[in-house]
Amino acid sequence: MAATSELPPEFIVKIDYDRCRRCKRCVMNCSFGCMHFTDRVVPEHKLCVACQRCVTYCPEHAITVTKNELAYKENANWSPELRKNILKQAETGGILLVGMGNPRDYPILWDHLLIDACQVTNPSIDPLREPMELRTFLGRKPDRLEFVERDDGEIDLATEIEPQVRLDVPVIFGAMSYGAVSLNVHRSLVMAAARSGTLMNTGEGGLHRELYPYAGNVIVQVASGRFGVHSEYLNTSAMVEIKIGQGAKPGIGGHLPGEKVDEDISKTRMIPVGSDAISPAPHHDIYSIEDLSQLIYAIKEATDYEKPVSVKISAVHNVAAIASGIVRAGADVVTIDGFRGGTGAAPMVIRDNVGIPIELALAAVDQRLRDEGIRNNASIICAGGIRSSGDMAKAIALGADAVVIGTAALVAMGCRICQKCYTGNCAWGIATQRPELVRRLDPQVGSARLSNLLTAWSLELKEILGSLGVNSIESLRGSRERLRGVGLDSQTLELLGVKPAGVGQ
Amino acid sequence: MVMRIDCKGLYYRKQNKIIRNAAEEGETEFILDNANGQRYIGSGISKKIKITVNGVPGNDLAMFMNGPTIIVNANAQDGVANTMNAGELIVHGSAGDVIGYGMRGGKLYVQGNVGYRAGIHAKEYKKQVPIIIAGGVAGDFCGEYMAGGILVLLGLNRSEGEPIAGNYLGTGMHGGVIYIRGEVDEYTLGKEVSVLPLDSKDMKVLTKHLKEYCGHFGLDLDEIMAEPFIKLQPVSSRPYGSLYAY
Numbered sequence: 001m002a003a004t005s006e007l008p009p010e011f012i013v014k015i016d017y018d019r020c021r022r023c024k025r026c027v028m029n030c031s032f033g034c035m036h037f038t039d040r041v042v043p044e045h046k047l048c049v050a051c052q053r054c055v056t057y058c059p060e061h062a063i064t065v066t067k068n069e070l071a072y073k074e075n076a077n078w079s080p081e082l083r084k085n086i087l088k089q090a091e092t093g094g095i096l097l098v099g100m101g102n103p104r105d106y107p108i109l110w111d112h113l114l115i116d117a118c119q120v121t122n123p124s125i126d127p128l129r130e131p132m133e134l135r136t137f138l139g140r141k142p143d144r145l146e147f148v149e150r151d152d153g154e155i156d157l158a159t160e161i162e163p164q165v166r167l168d169v170p171v172i173f174g175a176m177s178y179g180a181v182s183l184n185v186h187r188s189l190v191m192a193a194a195r196s197g198t199l200m201n202t203g204e205g206g207l208h209r210e211l212y213p214y215a216g217n218v219i220v221q222v223a224s225g226r227f228g229v230h231s232e233y234l235n236t237s238a239m240v241e242i243k244i245g246q247g248a249k250p251g252i253g254g255h256l257p258g259e260k261v262d263e264d265i266s267k268t269r270m271i272p273v274g275s276d277a278i279s280p281a282p283h284h285d286i287y288s289i290e291d292l293s294q295l296i297y298a299i300k301e302a303t304d305y306e307k308p309v310s311v312k313i314s315a316v317h318n319v320a321a322i323a324s325g326i327v328r329a330g331a332d333v334v335t336i337d338g339f340r341g342g343t344g345a346a347p348m349v350i351r352d353n354v355g356i357p358i359e360l361a362l363a364a365v366d367q368r369l370r371d372e373g374i375r376n377n378a379s380i381i382c383a384g385g386i387r388s389s390g391d392m393a394k395a396i397a398l399g400a401d402a403v404v405i406g407t408a409a410l411v412a413m414g415c416r417i418c419q420k421c422y423t424g425n426c427a428w429g430i431a432t433q434r435p436e437l438v439r440r441l442d443p444q445v446g447s448a449r450l451s452n453l454l455t456a457w458s459l460e461l462k463e464i465l466g467s468l469g470v471n472s473i474e475s476l477r478g479s480r481e482r483l484r485g486v487g488l489d490s491q492t493l494e495l496l497g498v499k500p501a502g503v504g505q
Numbered sequence: 506m507v508m509r510i511d512c513k514g515l516y517y518r519k520q521n522k523i524i525r526n527a528a529e530e531g532e533t534e535f536i537l538d539n540a541n542g543q544r545y546i547g548s549g550i551s552k553k554i555k556i557t558v559n560g561v562p563g564n565d566l567a568m569f570m571n572g573p574t575i576i577v578n579a580n581a582q583d584g585v586a587n588t589m590n591a592g593e594l595i596v597h598g599s600a601g602d603v604i605g606y607g608m609r610g611g612k613l614y615v616q617g618n619v620g621y622r623a624g625i626h627a628k629e630y631k632k633q634v635p636i637i638i639a640g641g642v643a644g645d646f647c648g649e650y651m652a653g654g655i656l657v658l659l660g661l662n663r664s665e666g667e668p669i670a671g672n673y674l675g676t677g678m679h680g681g682v683i684y685i686r687g688e689v690d691e692y693t694l695g696k697e698v699s700v701l702p703l704d705s706k707d708m709k710v711l712t713k714h715l716k717e718y719c720g721h722f723g724l725d726l727d728e729i730m731a732e733p734f735i736k737l738q739p740v741s742s743r744p745y746g747s748l749y750a751y
């Protein structure tokens with residue numbers, strides 16, 4: 001918000017002048033230009049976005065940021081949000097741009113699903129003392145296995161296995177492009193992925209040369225803008241992903257604003273410094289499933305059939321039929337991104353009103369592929385709205401091979417979900433290219449925190465598996481019988497393929 | 506040594522594997538006879554090989570290509586030079602839709618016409634500038650979203666009253682340049698481009714590339730340069746900068 005705008009401030013920054021020792025640390029830390037120093041620190045409330053940076057870094061804990069309670073008089077119909085948006089548009093005539101995922105109060109189905117556990121009749125397993133298998137292989141699995149007997153009586157596998165990618169934990173870092181986020185974010189993600197035996201996804205902005213040595217832990221994305229896509233890039237990867245859609249903004253393209261396109265990004269994306277990086281809404285060489293197939297095989301040709309190819313789509317009404325087409329087009333992995341998935345920038349009207357919940361999309365896709373007998377032809381990755389290991393376990397039970405975390409990974413690195421990613425001023429050094437801000441995220445620290453998160457979720461997942469009495473994630477995958485629904489209507493339960501709580505086997 | 510491959514009835518996957526493997530072992534020249542729709546010829550190859558295609562190659566010819574020279578002695582289909590990085594592609598005929606999509610470098614010379622969305626989202630970085638020259642006319646959305654590169658339309662052998670480019674010429678363009686030999690109607694232009702006269706620098710660039718182009722197709726450079734050209738350039742490198750509320 002501009003300081004000159006007539007909008008009332010959203011937040012009030014309170015400074016306890018008795019505690020403040022005038023160190024000006026808050027002035028240095030606020031990247032939104034909210035703090036000024038005259039004879040003492042004076043906040044410009046209107047500029048505050050409640051990113052909590054100053055609050056965290058004030059050595060005297062002299063700062064609190066609160067909501068401006070009566071900025072708008074109470075009205076159950078006309079929420080402050082609605083009035084704020086109208087005022088903004090009346091002042092500018094522009095599309096409302098937002099960062100981060102859909103914040104609205106739509107039902108979160110994960111919170112209406114509960115996991116089973118063993119009691120008496122079947123023993124649970126203690127994961128601290130017994131081995132638990134979390135390894136997952138992504139890629140096309142054969143319809144059947146054939147074996148040949150060697151002369152010495154040993155048996156060899158005769159079936160040729162398509163390329164597979166091994167994950168030690170079934171959690172992948174979601175696609176966030178270099179440009180939308182800083183290089184230090186990419187560094188943190190890739191180092192953590194390498195340490196934890198999983199993958200990070202470049203997003204659509206290419207891969208910085210410095211990260212090429214981490215090829216084995218990288219999914220390289222090919223999006224409509226084709227930024228940074230060349231044969232070496234495609235081959236510097238564990239997997240290649242064609243991005244068709246993103247959960248936060250299904251059906252639309254993206255613009256990385258010119259302010260974020262500095263020298264390094266210009267080089268990685270191959271566009272001039274300062275120009276907008278425009279991703280068209282569709283890939284203009286894909287207008288049909290046949291065209292998609294053509295791009296899938298173009299990538300396979302360019303990578304000598306050595307890498308699985310994933311196709312990422314947003315969760316939309318017809319997601320199951322689309323996913324079936326994608327698998328039949330030759331994709332080895334389908335990534336479905338739910339409507340709560342994050343974004344660096346999206347029009348608010350799209351983010352808040354388009355798409356469907358990932359829980360339903362995932363269940364529908366898994367079921368459809370099973371019904372058609374092609375579930376083994378592709379792995380399913382579930383993205384957009386995974387907040388905890390509990391969500392992850394439920395997603396796996398609904399049929400996911402692995403889950404994606406984006407926002408959760410950013411939060412682990414310091415993000416406070418202030419939703420201002422599109423401004424390029426991220427005070428936590430994440431969604432920014434301003435060198436003095438980028439420096440705030442130390443990749444060593446960032447990657448250690450990400451690895452800690454994955455370690456913690458792995459331990460928790462093992463606890464869940466143990467309580468279910470199984471010792472491998474494979475036994476939970478697609479096992480909807482181990483889920484029950486609470487507070488869900490019968491149609492939703494049917495779509496999820498889950499019985500209501502209270503019903504036994 | 507030249508490796509001759511008879512493509513009659515040969516599946517693209519097998520054909521391209523033969524080329525890739527032979528190139529890996531040092532083969533530098535290939536002649537593909539009886540090509541008939543095989544896709545992805547030259548795709549993703551980073552070696553400096555030469556491929557001559559006798560017959561019509563399939564879609565995505567030279568996709569992700571990074572160095573080779575390909576000569577096509579027939580028409581080419583859709584997706585020619587898709588996301589191509591380096592090398593040269595000479596088509597003795599016309600080419601289909603979406604040629605040079607996201608092209609990042611190298612040259613694409615088409616003797617005849619090109620279809621819809623030619624040069625869409627071509628890019629450039631410093632000295633790496635892709636060049637597309639078509640001798641004939643182009644379909645709608647030519648140069649859409651161009652972020653860099655040089656696209657030239659010569660409009661040769663047009664029938665009476667045939668426009669040199671379709672509608673929405675240069676729409677969404679925010680980098681690069683389009684040179685057109687002749688005039689275009691104002692209403693066919695995308696709103697992100699403006700028409701400018703060529704300066705001496707433009708003439709130098711254009712002459713250089715056209716000289717090469719004429720060499721490939723046996724055309725007379727002076728004759729081509731005798732007609733006036735116009736230049737299309739984006740109005741802004743940030744076409745959507747003011748689209749959003751704060």
Ligand code: SF4
Nearest residue numbers: 030048049051052054
């Ligand atoms: S640092 Fe963040 S919370 Fe503090 S004043 Fe600035 S914008 Fe507000």
Ligand code: SF4
Nearest residue numbers: 415416418419421426
């Ligand atoms: S990434 Fe930065 S700007 Fe975006 S929500 Fe998190 S803290 Fe705010």
